[in-house]
Amino acid sequence: MHTTGSVASDEHSRTGDDHRPAVPARRISLTDRRPAQMTARRASALILVGVVALLCLPPVYFVLDAALSGGGIGFRQMIQDRTLGRTVQITITLALGSVVISTVLGILLAWGAQGLSRRNRWLGTIPLIPLVMPALAAVTGFGYLLNPSIGFGNLLLRKVMFWTDIQSGPLDINTVPFIVIVTATLLTSFVYLFVRSALAQLDQGVYDAAAASGASPLRAFFTIILPLLRPSIVYSSLTVMLLALGQFAVPLFLGRQQNLNVLSTAMYVSMSQAPPNIPLAAAYGLPIVVAGVVFLIIQRVVLRDQDRFAGTGTKGAARSLSKSGWFSHAALVVYGLLAVAAPIVCLAIVAFQPYWSKDIVVSDFTLDNFRSVFDNPRLTDAIVNTLVYSLSATVIAVPLGYLCAKVLHRRRHQKVIANLVDVLVSMSLGIPAVIFGVGFLLAFTYGPLDLYGRGAGLVVVYIVVTLPFITRMVLVGLMTLGTNLVEAGGACGGPLWRRILTLELPMLRPALGNAIAICLILTAQEFGASILVRSSQTQVMSTVLYDQFANGSNSQVAVMAFLMCAITGIGVLLALLIGRQSSPKES
Amino acid sequence: MSDLKVKDLRKVFGRRAGVVAIDDVSLEVPQAEMLVLVGPSGCGKSTTLRCLAGLENPNAGVIEFGDQTIFDAQRKIAVPIHRRDIGLVFQNYALWPHLSGWNNIAFPLKSRWISRAERRRRVGAIAEVVDLDRALLDKRPGQLSGGQQQRVALARALVAEPKIVMFDEPLSNLDAALREQLRSEIRRLHEEIRFTGVYVTHDLAEAMAVGDRVAAMTDGAIVQLGRPDELFTTPATSRIARMMGYRRVCVITREDGRWSGTDCDFSGPAPDGPATAYELLARHDRITVARAGAADSSDHVHRVRGGVVAGVGYLGSEQELNVDFKGRDVRLVLPLDRTFAPGDRVDLTVRVTDTRTFPLTERIDASTDQETNT
Numbered sequence: 001m002h003t004t005g006s007v008a009s010d011e012h013s014r015t016g017d018d019h020r021p022a023v024p025a026r027r028i029s030l031t032d033r034r035p036a037q038m039t040a041r042r043a044s045a046l047i048l049v050g051v052v053a054l055l056c057l058p059p060v061y062f063v064l065d066a067a068l069s070g071g072g073i074g075f076r077q078m079i080q081d082r083t084l085g086r087t088v089q090i091t092i093t094l095a096l097g098s099v100v101i102s103t104v105l106g107i108l109l110a111w112g113a114q115g116l117s118r119r120n121r122w123l124g125t126i127p128l129i130p131l132v133m134p135a136l137a138a139v140t141g142f143g144y145l146l147n148p149s150i151g152f153g154n155l156l157l158r159k160v161m162f163w164t165d166i167q168s169g170p171l172d173i174n175t176v177p178f179i180v181i182v183t184a185t186l187l188t189s190f191v192y193l194f195v196r197s198a199l200a201q202l203d204q205g206v207y208d209a210a211a212a213s214g215a216s217p218l219r220a221f222f223t224i225i226l227p228l229l230r231p232s233i234v235y236s237s238l239t240v241m242l243l244a245l246g247q248f249a250v251p252l253f254l255g256r257q258q259n260l261n262v263l264s265t266a267m268y269v270s271m272s273q274a275p276p277n278i279p280l281a282a283a284y285g286l287p288i289v290v291a292g293v294v295f296l297i298i299q300r301v302v303l304r305d306q307d308r309f310a311g312t313g314t315k316g317a318a319r320s321l322s323k324s325g326w327f328s329h330a331a332l333v334v335y336g337l338l339a340v341a342a343p344i345v346c347l348a349i350v351a352f353q354p355y356w357s358k359d360i361v362v363s364d365f366t367l368d369n370f371r372s373v374f375d376n377p378r379l380t381d382a383i384v385n386t387l388v389y390s391l392s393a394t395v396i397a398v399p400l401g402y403l404c405a406k407v408l409h410r411r412r413h414q415k416v417i418a419n420l421v422d423v424l425v426s427m428s429l430g431i432p433a434v435i436f437g438v439g440f441l442l443a444f445t446y447g448p449l450d451l452y453g454r455g456a457g458l459v460v461v462y463i464v465v466t467l468p469f470i471t472r473m474v475l476v477g478l479m480t481l482g483t484n485l486v487e488a489g490g491a492c493g494g495p496l497w498r499r500i501l502t503l504e505l506p507m508l509r510p511a512l513g514n515a516i517a518i519c520l521i522l523t524a525q526e527f528g529a530s531i532l533v534r535s536s537q538t539q540v541m542s543t544v545l546y547d548q549f550a551n552g553s554n555s556q557v558a559v560m561a562f563l564m565c566a567i568t569g570i571g572v573l574l575a576l577l578i579g580r581q582s583s584p585k586e587s
Numbered sequence: 588m589s590d591l592k593v594k595d596l597r598k599v600f601g602r603r604a605g606v607v608a609i610d611d612v613s614l615e616v617p618q619a620e621m622l623v624l625v626g627p628s629g630c631g632k633s634t635t636l637r638c639l640a641g642l643e644n645p646n647a648g649v650i651e652f653g654d655q656t657i658f659d660a661q662r663k664i665a666v667p668i669h670r671r672d673i674g675l676v677f678q679n680y681a682l683w684p685h686l687s688g689w690n691n692i693a694f695p696l697k698s699r700w701i702s703r704a705e706r707r708r709r710v711g712a713i714a715e716v717v718d719l720d721r722a723l724l725d726k727r728p729g730q731l732s733g734g735q736q737q738r739v740a741l742a743r744a745l746v747a748e749p750k751i752v753m754f755d756e757p758l759s760n761l762d763a764a765l766r767e768q769l770r771s772e773i774r775r776l777h778e779e780i781r782f783t784g785v786y787v788t789h790d791l792a793e794a795m796a797v798g799d800r801v802a803a804m805t806d807g808a809i810v811q812l813g814r815p816d817e818l819f820t821t822p823a824t825s826r827i828a829r830m831m832g833y834r835r836v837c838v839i840t841r842e843d844g845r846w847s848g849t850d851c852d853f854s855g856p857a858p859d860g861p862a863t864a865y866e867l868l869a870r871h872d873r874i875t876v877a878r879a880g881a882a883d884s885s886d887h888v889h890r891v892r893g894g895v896v897a898g899v900g901y902l903g904s905e906q907e908l909n910v911d912f913k914g915r916d917v918r919l920v921l922p923l924d925r926t927f928a929p930g931d932r933v934d935l936t937v938r939v940t941d942t943r944t945f946p947l948t949e950r951i952d953a954s955t956d957q958e959t960n961t
Contacts, residue, residue: 203679203681205677205679205680205681206681206683208640208642208668208675208677208681209675209677209681209682209683209743210669210683210694210698211641211642211667211668211669212640212642212668212669212673212674212675212744213669213674213675213694213695213698213743213747214669214670214672214695214698214699214747215669215694215698216669216698217669219698220669223694224683227683227685228683228684228685230685
């Protein structure tokens with residue numbers, strides 16, 4: 001292999017043996033690279049940017065175009081809507097309330113979980129379950145739990161002395177406070193995940209030093225630990241804010257009957273009219289898009305100075321920072337019971353009851369509802385479609401996310417391209433899926449790609465929705481891997497593709513396994529975009545579940561929700577199996 | 588400042604096949620004394636310190652700071668760390684990256700609800716004592732060098748005038764020159780402030796330089812406790828001797844009532860004790876190396892013949908000699924004026940009065956003169 005370079009002035013032989021002919025020395029440049037290699041790499045990156053742009057930009061363009069079309073007719077209609085003020089108020093209440101509740105709860109649960117003894121460490125996985133559990137399943141479960149008339153939770157509360165003489169309540173899930181609480185409960189997992197990960201990275205010495213300096217555990221937590229967690233708290237809170245702003249399923253399921261709308265459900269209502277009022281829908285969606293972009297910028301600015309929070313010393317201590325007391329254990333158990341167990345148990349009861357009623361008679365439990373689901377070709381088609389579209393999206397999105405992560409990992413060498421990829425990939429994080437749903441619907445209908453009514457359309461939607469999560473997951477894996485291992489492969493020579501296949505990808509198995517899991521989970525549960533892009537031939541489980549819900553077929557809703565949980569669980573197991581590192585073998 | 592008393596301290600990790608990290612350790616540190624715990628990795632010195640600090644809970648024993656019982660396993664007393672009134676200097680500094688140097692140092696005073704004016708006075712005073720420039724105090728730890736960070740850590744541990752100041756290998760992360768400098772600083776601070784201190788290190792030179800007394804630990808127990816010169820000149824066990832830089836000269840065994848060297852000319856006296864084999868250890872600077880046949884032939888030396896120089900290493904002001912004695916590698920440090928080359932045949936001699944005799948244990952690898960892992 002020859003490299004270009006100038007011939008040095010010293011042309012004496014470098015060997016100590018005078019018999020050998022002199023080998024002309026050459027000056028080798030410090031950045032000795034082949035120009036062709038750099039061009040090929042840059043061209044590949046540009047192609048990647050093009051592909052990601054083609055996926056992410058058209059829906060946003062069409063939404064903006066629809067919102068601004070006709071001289072802003074959509075905005076004029078929106079302003080004339082008398083319920084606009086209430087809709088905006090509920091949206092903001094939902095966003096802010098979710099952030100406050102989930103941030104506080106997530107931090108407390110993460111702090112409690114980090115100090116669990118080895119025997120009780122399993123409790124630390126409880127707050128992660130809502131991430132895996134389909135949101136629709138959780139929402140319907142909560143509905144069965146806290147329905148004011150025959151919700152199982154209310155029935156139980158009415159047996160308690162204060163409420164024995166009331167016929168409805170005392171709790172009503174179809175109200176704004178409970179929409180906020182349910183949303184916050186489900187989003188707490190995001191905060192928990194990020195904060196717990198950050199806690200695991202903290203140098204255990206910083207807490208010990210605070211304690212040794214005389215700070216009580218409470219003081220040490222507020223003055224030392226919380227400030228050091230600021231990057232992860234900010235990141236997770238802003239993520240929750242974005243997710244809550246664009247929250248669709250919870251307000252749709254719990255609020256529509258009471259005419260409690262948020263901007264996303266108002267979009268859906270506009271699109272559901274005959275004919276669809278596209279400019280109005282886009283007008284409702286535009287504030288969410290703008291807010292999403294603003295929050296993404298804020299996130300970047302706030303997190304730019306992250307070195308301030310990087311300590312010196314050993315990271316990832318095996319010992320917990322502080323031992324968890326009974327209160328932490330109790331908090332985790334109570335969260336698990338209320339956020340996870342209660343809705344699932346309610347789903348199970350309704351799924352096995354002949355029909356949803358307040359009388360729970362175990363001897364009446366039956367599998368008839370399950371049979372009716374599997375005997376209904378519309379429902380079974382939806383199950384098959386979900387599996388096919390999820391797997392198809394995963395097969396495409398994971399490699400695409402890997403390539404995006406590679407570009408971001410090499411940001412130093414190709415700043416402009418990396419920044420472009422970062423912005424494009426982050427777009428679907430800042431913009432709710434329901435907006436992408438509207439955008440894709442318009443793109444498929446009016447754009448060059450005629451994908452409306454086709455499964456490929458849903459696959460494209462799923463790719464866009466899951467890309468930021470996959471990219472970040474793989475990027476974290478690449479950063480954890482570091483550069484030394486890959487550079488060692490480079491030093492051994494050989495083509496790049498071989499090094500990637502035999503060195504990098506095997507070492508990235510845990511990250512890729514997580515990426516596959518997150519992709520399967522998100523796509524199997526995806527609802528906000530699916531409900532807008534679906535057609536009668538491309539129904540998926542989430543859309544069919546909503547249709548059943550709207551028709552009042554509670555039993556079948558419960559069964560579908562159950563099946564969604566099962567499929568999600570299988571996806572997670574599969575991905576964990578893939579991602580499990582095997583011990584190295586001699587070849 | 589207080590004195591420190593530890594009685595029968597015991598710590599076991601793990602439930603079933605428990606690892607005994609501290610094996611019934613007892614010690615007393617009078618007020619204003621600096622006690623150094625020294626020993627190899629895994630000997631229990633850091634665990635002992637962590638138990639004193641309250642970062643670990645012992646399984647048994649009593650710890651008292653002055654008149655206050657800090658820990659008593661039997662009476663179920665365990666004062667939490669933040670109420671023990673200690674100062675603790677960590678190996679990795681453990682400075683809070685989001686606080687300036689000033690606020691790092693002031694933190695213990697804030698935790699004790701000291702007024703702002705008093706905080707200002709005491710932080711300024713301690714910064715002067717540890718030789719920290721005022722301008723550096725406004726910087727965050729990430730903007731300071733390793734030595735400056737360690738000074739901030741020192742100041743933080745001392746500013747609240749705690750009862751006991753503890754040091755957990757505070758200089759391990761520093762380069763050699765800085766380590767020497769800060770070692771002297773810590774010694775100076777101790778002499779100036781006269782705090783009661785417990786210092787943990789695996790570095791022998793550091794232990795000797797810093798401590799008023801040194802406790803050598805192995806396998807969770809204190810094997811010898813005394814002044815640095817006592818451990819240096821009269822180590823209690825071969826392990827401590829090796830820590831002090833002693834090397835094996837030869838092994839002697841008893842046959843037909845007579846002691847003789849298995850690989851040396853043994854010049855007596857016969858060892859006291861029931862063992863049938865002993866090893867003779869001497870400090871490397873007491874071992875004389877001479878070309879074969881030219882060594883001291885007087886009666887008051889032990890002689891080891893038949894060595895071959897395997898390697899010579901340059902150490903700056905000295906040289907390191909690796910000598911192979913029929914498969915046994917002996918490492919010596921000599922002045923530069925003695926010139927040897929690989930392959931030279933040499934003999935070793937050491938005066939009888941410069942050797943220490945210890946029962947031979949199987950845990951020493953005879954070829955390397957190092958402890959084997961058991």
